[in-house]
Amino acid sequence: MANPRPLDLDALRLSGIAKGLISSINDIDDRNFLARGLQSVPVPLQSRMARKYIDRYNQKKAGSQFRANTWLRRTIARLKPRFGVLFSITQNMPLPWHILSSIEKTKKHAGTLAMECVQIALDVSEEHQRLSYEKIVRLTYEAVADHAKSFGVNVPFYNMREDDLPPACFEIALLKMHCDKWWARQLKTLRKQFLELLEIATGQVGKDLYHDKKSKKPKRRGISPYSSKQAQREFSFAQASGRQFLEMMELQSSDGDVIDLIEAVKSGMANPANRRNELMLRIRETEELADEMGYVAMFYTITCPARFHANASTWDGSTPKDAQNYLTTTWARARSKLNRRNLKYFGVRVVEPHADGCPHWHMMLFMPKNKLQEINAILRWYFIQEDKTELYDRYGPELTRAKVFNKFVDINTHGTHIKTVEACVKYRAHTEKTHLFKLYKQKRSAWGFAKKKANEVAIQRNKEEAEKAKAEHREPKKFKAKNHKAPTKFYRTFSPRFDAVKLDKSKGSAAAYIAKYISKNIDGYMLTDHIDAETGENLQEQANPVLAWASTWNIRQFQFQGSPSVTVYRELRRMRTAVKDEIIEPIRHAADTANWKDYVKLQGGMCIGRAANFKSMYEDTPMGNDYAEVVRRIKGVVTNIDYKAVLTRLFNNVHNVTDLTSLKTRLIEWTRQLKGTAEKLAAKASTNVGAADLSWSSGNNCTPIAVGSSAELLLDMVGSSKNDLDDLIKDLNSGKRIATNGQIYQIRDGQLQVLDDAAQLKHEKRLAIEATAKTNSLKDGRWLVTDEDWNKAREFIAQVYKHAEIDGRTTLIPTRNNRGLITIGDWDLAILVNNGSASAVSDNDWWALDQLA
Numbered sequence: 001m002a003n004p005r006p007l008d009l010d011a012l013r014l015s016g017i018a019k020g021l022i023s024s025i026n027d028i029d030d031r032n033f034l035a036r037g038l039q040s041v042p043v044p045l046q047s048r049m050a051r052k053y054i055d056r057y058n059q060k061k062a063g064s065q066f067r068a069n070t071w072l073r074r075t076i077a078r079l080k081p082r083f084g085v086l087f088s089i090t091q092n093m094p095l096p097w098h099i100l101s102s103i104e105k106t107k108k109h110a111g112t113l114a115m116e117c118v119q120i121a122l123d124v125s126e127e128h129q130r131l132s133y134e135k136i137v138r139l140t141y142e143a144v145a146d147h148a149k150s151f152g153v154n155v156p157f158y159n160m161r162e163d164d165l166p167p168a169c170f171e172i173a174l175l176k177m178h179c180d181k182w183w184a185r186q187l188k189t190l191r192k193q194f195l196e197l198l199e200i201a202t203g204q205v206g207k208d209l210y211h212d213k214k215s216k217k218p219k220r221r222g223i224s225p226y227s228s229k230q231a232q233r234e235f236s237f238a239q240a241s242g243r244q245f246l247e248m249m250e251l252q253s254s255d256g257d258v259i260d261l262i263e264a265v266k267s268g269m270a271n272p273a274n275r276r277n278e279l280m281l282r283i284r285e286t287e288e289l290a291d292e293m294g295y296v297a298m299f300y301t302i303t304c305p306a307r308f309h310a311n312a313s314t315w316d317g318s319t320p321k322d323a324q325n326y327l328t329t330t331w332a333r334a335r336s337k338l339n340r341r342n343l344k345y346f347g348v349r350v351v352e353p354h355a356d357g358c359p360h361w362h363m364m365l366f367m368p369k370n371k372l373q374e375i376n377a378i379l380r381w382y383f384i385q386e387d388k389t390e391l392y393d394r395y396g397p398e399l400t401r402a403k404v405f406n407k408f409v410d411i412n413t414h415g416t417h418i419k420t421v422e423a424c425v426k427y428r429a430h431t432e433k434t435h436l437f438k439l440y441k442q443k444r445s446a447w448g449f450a451k452k453k454a455n456e457v458a459i460q461r462n463k464e465e466a467e468k469a470k471a472e473h474r475e476p477k478k479f480k481a482k483n484h485k486a487p488t489k490f491y492r493t494f495s496p497r498f499d500a501v502k503l504d505k506s507k508g509s510a511a512a513y514i515a516k517y518i519s520k521n522i523d524g525y526m527l528t529d530h531i532d533a534e535t536g537e538n539l540q541e542q543a544n545p546v547l548a549w550a551s552t553w554n555i556r557q558f559q560f561q562g563s564p565s566v567t568v569y570r571e572l573r574r575m576r577t578a579v580k581d582e583i584i585e586p587i588r589h590a591a592d593t594a595n596w597k598d599y600v601k602l603q604g605g606m607c608i609g610r611a612a613n614f615k616s617m618y619e620d621t622p623m624g625n626d627y628a629e630v631v632r633r634i635k636g637v638v639t640n641i642d643y644k645a646v647l648t649r650l651f652n653n654v655h656n657v658t659d660l661t662s663l664k665t666r667l668i669e670w671t672r673q674l675k676g677t678a679e680k681l682a683a684k685a686s687t688n689v690g691a692a693d694l695s696w697s698s699g700n701n702c703t704p705i706a707v708g709s710s711a712e713l714l715l716d717m718v719g720s721s722k723n724d725l726d727d728l729i730k731d732l733n734s735g736k737r738i739a740t741n742g743q744i745y746q747i748r749d750g751q752l753q754v755l756d757d758a759a760q761l762k763h764e765k766r767l768a769i770e771a772t773a774k775t776n777s778l779k780d781g782r783w784l785v786t787d788e789d790w791n792k793a794r795e796f797i798a799q800v801y802k803h804a805e806i807d808g809r810t811t812l813i814p815t816r817n818n819r820g821l822i823t824i825g826d827w828d829l830a831i832l833v834n835n836g837s838a839s840a841v842s843d844n845d846w847w848a849l850d851q852l853a
Contacts, residue, residue: 004028012039015097017047021054030057030065037072041079042090044097045202049075078203085317086201094152094190102775106191110183113151117144117177134167141170144177153186168628175627182627189554192234196552197319199228200310200357207355225355227549235548250678254669258678269570276522278566279558283348283364283518284511285596286563289606290346290366297347297503297510298367300379302327303360303496305387310356314390320357320553326386327351327361334382341378343371346562346606350517353549364514365561376500383498391496400424443487454482521546521557564603564612569596571616571637574665583639584663587614604654611648613657615640617664636664677733761810765801769793800830 006028009019018038025031034053038046049072056068079086099105124140131139145155156173157165176182199205204223224232249261269275290297306312308323338345347365354360367375384391392398403425458481469476503510550557560566572591579585590598603612617638624631639657649656732747772793777785803826804812814825824832 004032007032007035009035012036013043014039015043015046018050021047021050024054025057027065030069033069034072037076040076040083042083042086044090044093045086045198048202075203081313082201082315085315089197089201089317094194095187100191100194103191104771104775106187107184110187111180113148113183113187114178114180117147117174120144120147121174121178137167137170137174141173144174148177151187152190153183172627172629179626192231192552193319193321196228196231196357197317199230200319201317204228205355205357206311224545226353226357226545227552231552232545232548235551236544238551248675249672250675251670251672252678253671257668260675261672272522276518279348279518279522280511280515281594282560282563282566282596283514284509286346286348286366286560286600286606287510289597289600290510293366293606294369295366296369296372298365298372298376299501299503299510299513300363300365301360301499302363302379302383303354304358305497306390307387309354309358311354320353320359320549320555324351324359324553324555327359330382330386331361334379337378337382338375341374343375343378344368344562344607345375347560348514349559349561350514350521351550351555351557352517352521352546357549359555362514362517363561364510366510372502380498380500394496398426400426440487447484447486450484451481454484457481518558521550562607562609564600564606564608565615567616567634568603568612568614568637569599571634571665572599572663575663579663581661581663583657583659583661584614584637588663602655604649604656605652608649608652608654611640611645613640613649613655614638617662635666636662638662680733765797768797768800772796796830796834799833800826803829 009022012035014022014035022031022035022038025034034050038050041049053068053072056071057065059067093100095106095109099109120143121140124143125136128136128139142161145158145161148155149158156176157169160169196205205226205228206223207225208223227235243262246262246265247260250258251261251264252258265271267274269278287297304323304326306314307316308318308326309315345365345367347363349364350362351359352362365375401424402422404420404422407419407421458479461479462476465479466476503513549555569591572588575588576592579588587599587602590596590602600606603614614637616634617636618632619635621631621633623629639659639661641658641660646656646658769790770793773785773789776789776792800812804810812826814827
């Protein structure tokens with residue numbers, strides 16, 4: 001056999017990273033096999049598949065190359081049926097892959113997009129400068145909004161742009177789209193959702209534990225249920241970063257009290273234990289209230305059509321967010337129907353994911369017993385309307401046959417006649433449903449026979465008892481027929497989409513039934529011995545993947561239906577002492593004692609909606625933020641005496657408040673600041689020492705410090721005004737660094753530190769190396785930073801600073817675009833050199849000659 005030749009990688013449709021990884025393989029057969037396999041995969045997925053292949057290929061185990069090739073062949077075979085969906089997803093990529101794959105680059109790109117929006121606004125306003133201001137604002141908004149919408153972000157007021165909105169709305173939207181911070185928030189969400197969609201599409205999200213038929217033992221596929229491992233890592237990192245920030249901050253009240261911000265957060269609803277306790281309290285007392293009203297409990301399980309499920313063959317690339325939007329839209333239509341028919345219900349809804357990430361709902365609703373069937377029929381009708389044929393197709397293909405039957409024919413001259421006709425009719429014979437229906441009929445027949453037999457036995461016993469009692473001159477006993485439970489219709493067509501179960505109080509309460517779902521979606525409390533039916537895993541271990549899933553797709557997990565406002569309840573609980581107001585005190589006391597049932601009654605009962613007796617009191621601040629929006633801050637509770645609300649409560653014959661009164665619950669203003677700030681300010685006030693006279697240190701844990709006297713800062717500021725000096729002190733206290741006269745000042749841990757330029761440059765290089773090394777590890781899908789990552793980072797940063805050094809600079813410059821004239825920055829030039837798109841830097845290089853690209 002002739003020696004194989006390596007394929008020309010440039011002739012294949014491969015990404016640059018994939019080409020580099022393929023070239024690292026020495027064996028020509030394996031190299032060609034990997035190249036042919038990757039070229040059939042969408043470009044953004046090639047590098048990640050190549051890395052996973054290389055990791056398996058380089059394992060120090062016998063047969064690792066064979067196992068790597070087997071993995072690649074099976075992966076491509078599994079993904080091949082959905083290549084169309086994968087290509088569609090990658091074609092609709094909101095940003096280039098080299099930006100989306102990096103958190104830092106995505107954040108940095110926000111500034112670029114903000115500048116593009118500013119430029120579009122300038123061009124449009126200049127083009128239409130003869131028009132009125134209102135028309136210019138609208139035209140500018142439409143142009144900028146269309147540009148922003150092309151990236152898939154949520155543009156403010158976009159769905160209402162055809163309405164007659166005031167210019168202030170367009171001004172607010174333009175201010176947001178001109179802000180890099182707004183873009184950074186939008187791109188952060190966009191990035192994590194798109195990357196998670198790729199993980200779902202490539203089969204990295206799903207049921208991990210499965211039963212191997214050959215070995216008859218449980219095995220794992222190496223994937224993660226509910227959310228991908230990458231999403232879980234980023235969620236855990238965000239949680240840790242948030243906690244670190246909270247531990248660095250403190251709150252100071254207007255009265256001078258100081259508390260740690262982390263302690264304040266632990267005492268609120270952000271604490272999972274507090275959130276779980278409140279949910280269970282509300283559910284339990286809602287059930288008690290339903291029992292008093294004579295309502296029955298129904299438990300519903302509702303899921304989406306197959307096109308939303310990534311593990312289905314008919315998946316169309318829909319995201320979990322799309323599935324949640326389908327459920328909420330359908331529920332809104334069903335809820336409107338229930339309201340039109342004046343059907344009362346209340347309860348709680350829990351959203352949780354399937355193993356493939358598609359959401360489904362569990363709803364615990366309480367309703368009147370005589371309205372149960374009607375409510376079930378309405379909900380079932382709405383939730384099975386879309387793609388209904390797939391429900392029937394579960395029971396076999398639809399067939400046609402000829403059938404002769406009588407048909408009424410309307411003849412105007414001779415009246416109505418019956419005519420025998422022959423036509424084709426549709427049917428599903430010899431299917432699974434036919435078998436299940438026959439089985440149900442047999443069980444139904446056996447149940448009817450047993451019931452009839454029991455009635456006959458009861459009649460015979462009562463007859464014998466009557467004769468015996470007559471002879472003994474006493475009242476006869478009554479014998480009831482033995483109760484036989486009727487079989488359920490287990491062949492229901494709609495069961496995969498909609499399942500309704502009436503709760504049996506003898507088997508447990510509604511609160512106990514839904515407690516598992518509440519705990520699983522918060523912190524897994526008391527679920528150590530419970531197994532998840534979806535994945536076969538321990539339920540307590542599935543809490544973090546579920547939270548990561550909800551955070552990634554911005555899905556609200558819990559929502560009460562028909563319940564009065566919980567915001568008012570929480571505001572009233574802020575007042576721990578009795579008030580003199582006789583109208584507010586009863587409901588304040590109910591909230592303070594965690595008596596949710598009495599609180600609901602004092603609000604006007606369940607299903608009272610916006611006609612409740614008490615509502616939140618807000619304080620509006622015009623132009624209250626950077627986007628000139630009206631900021632509403634809650635301040636307390638006020639009675640709702642709107643005439644429509646009063647009439648509604650009067651008509652419903654519930655507790656009705658008609659007097660206007662209010663209770664301010666937020667009496668103290670709190671300020672967030674760095675921990676230790678209050679102590680420093682107190683020391684400053686008591687000793688009358690300025691910020692420049694704070695304690696000094698000769699170094700810290702990260703960089704050398706050049707020590708100077710406490711007067712150095714004041715000497716550097718000679719000639720400055722008092723306002724400049726006050727601004728400097730304010731900036732230092734807020735944690736900023738101040739550079740002046742070759743010195744850099746900062747306050748760390750309550751100490752004023754002075755850094756020289758050399759120490760600062762060394763410090764910046766070290767930080768850049770750390771960031772680059774972490775980025776390299778995340779690109780390879782690893783959380784741990786290896787020695788190789790550190791070495792590559794050091795070489796790269798040295799190359800970056802080499803450009804600046806040749807140019808006679810100590811600071812780096814970014815890439816600039818000055819009216820179409822692009823000046824390449826130090827970072828981008830180093831990337832081009834590493835990719836082979838630019839030459840190495842030397843003293844006579846084009847970069848040193850200040851030429852522009």
